[in-house]
Structure formats: structure tokens, C-alpha cells
Amino acid sequence: MRHIGFAEHMAGRLDRARAHFEEEEATELAEATDSHGVLRWVTEARKEIGLP
Numbered sequence: 001m002r003h004i005g006f007a008e009h010m011a012g013r014l015d016r017a018r019a020h021f022e023e024e025e026a027t028e029l030a031e032a033t034d035s036h037g038v039l040r041w042v043t044e045a046r047k048e049i050g051l052p
Helices: 002-010 014-023 026-032 036-048
Strands: none
Touching: 002 014, 002 026, 002 036, 014 036, 026 036
16 A cells, blocks of 8 residues: 555556555555665655645
């Protein structure tokens, strides 16, 4: 779901991206797996779509 959220975000479909990021706790997963690049990407995407 996280990857679908990124794809939706990159395609400009922010409502769909938001739903996927909320559904699949992307930040927690990236932190838990030490995926620092993904964490930066998640943080930026969440800012753009208005999520904390």
C-alpha cells in the first residue's frame, strides 16, 4: 500500500495518496526497517498532502 501511495503521489492524485499513506503506516514501517531514504520520501510526501 505504501508503494501505491508513492505512485499516486507522483501522479498527482493526492487524495488517493493520502488514503494509502493513512492506511499503511508508511512512516512507522520505514523507521522499523531503517529505510532512511524511504523515510525522507514519506516525510516529503506527507507534507505535500497535508498529513502530519
